[in-house]
Amino acid sequence: MEGAKSSPPNTRIAVVTGGNKGIGFEVCRQLASGGATVVLTARDETRGTAAVEKLKGLGLPDVVFHQLEITDASSIAGLADFLKTRFGRLDILVNNAAIGGVEYVHELDTDEEKFSGLDYHQRLEWLEKNVNESVDAAKQGVQTNYYGTKHVIEALLPLLQSSSDGRLVNVSSEYGLLTVINNEEVRQELNGIDNLTEKRLDELLDTFLKDFEAGGTGEAHGWPTGFAAYKMAKVAMNAYSRILAKRHPELRINCAHPGYVKTHMTMSSGVLTPEEGAHNVVKVALLPDGRPTGLFFALGEEASFV
Template sequence: MKTALITGANKSIGFEAARQLLQHGYHVYLGSRDLAKGQQAADQLKSEGFAEVEPIQIDVTDGASIAAARQALGQKTTVLDVLINNAGISGAFPQEALGTDVRAIKEVFETNVFGVVGVTQAFVDLLRQSPAPRIVNVTSGLGSLTLHNDPSWKYYAVKAAAYNTSKAALNAYTIMLAYELRDTPFKVNAVDPGYTATDFNHHSGPGSVADAAARLVRAATLGPDGPTSQFFSDDNAPETGISPW
């Protein structure tokens, strides 16, 4: 049975991605900063008939927590097939380039960038044991530098000095990681779940959680001929599904 770890999976898109991977026959380790909330989420999925799910406590901004999660997972499995780096924060708005406190920007980067780097580095040894490892970095369409410099883009005016730049940095890290793993079976991609109605945006998005999670799962279950080092965004590029960086 294939295994998957999803960070920030106790609610919203991460939770739904866990449900969909369970439907695909995976054993899912449901990462949550608060173990009690993770257990509640796992119990909810079990009540729906999914037995192959269990919570893992992990705070992606805390190196000790990441190390403890790696140790805990290593006691349960020797192989990890999928890592979905889903945990993320937006930070407080507005986020002006000249007016946002550096500490606020650093806080967003701690989760959205450095958290992804720390988790990926900690769990890559288990991923290397998989015959077909997949890493999915959950980004945003707002992380596209190309589109942010195009006045005709529909989200051109949605500038956020902390959130958008953190996702652009995450996209850059995804490219570096994919390059480093280019001669291996790894598939490493950044996926924009789309503007989705969640607590993250006070349910202002038009997209559904189910559709957003399906985008992550699609990248997590790519076949051997699937692409790597791509920025998937149905929102930015509805025809091709590949967003410009």
């Protein structure tokens, strides 16, 4: 089965990372509902397989599972080999897999009713007060959300380039906007895409983690606070996306903020459903022809990185 190319040539082939639940699962469902052949990936094979079976039960047969741990080079290589053998190309890559980069005070499944009557900002405030930001969690957050995603992109880039209309969507956040950084010099440097390099992004992330480890917070140096590692990783991924878009004009590479969604990561404190959040991502993945690239989309609409 895996030895031959499958799916008609006019069918889009899509990969979604972190696709077994929440936003990722809904992105898979919506892309498959639109006629794409979807490769749903997840760390856990049991959960990933169950998610595919659930989608097939909804009348979506063109969904397959492949295990993927985005921090494991051999796992990434295995996915790349599978895609090359099975399809020979990749049309859409949605990088959704991420972790909070924090330690949660409560179980991730939280009763949504406790947020009744709280507005957007009150919910965010509650979320930030109910996590601990340890050094280990911060390091893992940067390693997963930035470097893990980056390594997936690097491995699958040749397959995207084999498509006649390769599209890459990095699921981002308002926490990835440059306003989360209070150091004006760093903020301008990150916004100066013509001069910014991957090496410099590495240096900034290393400095952030060193400052975080030295003081438990990098606030004195102008680094973000409150989900600090998550914010830095998303800021870096936004910048990397813009670098890539400039380097590969043949592809469509954009960032998509789905909104504040009720997921495990937000302990169900969000204001949007996973279906609504996924819609804001899929809309970017399926933008009409015209090749808008290197942009940030918030809630499905073009917005600023700042």
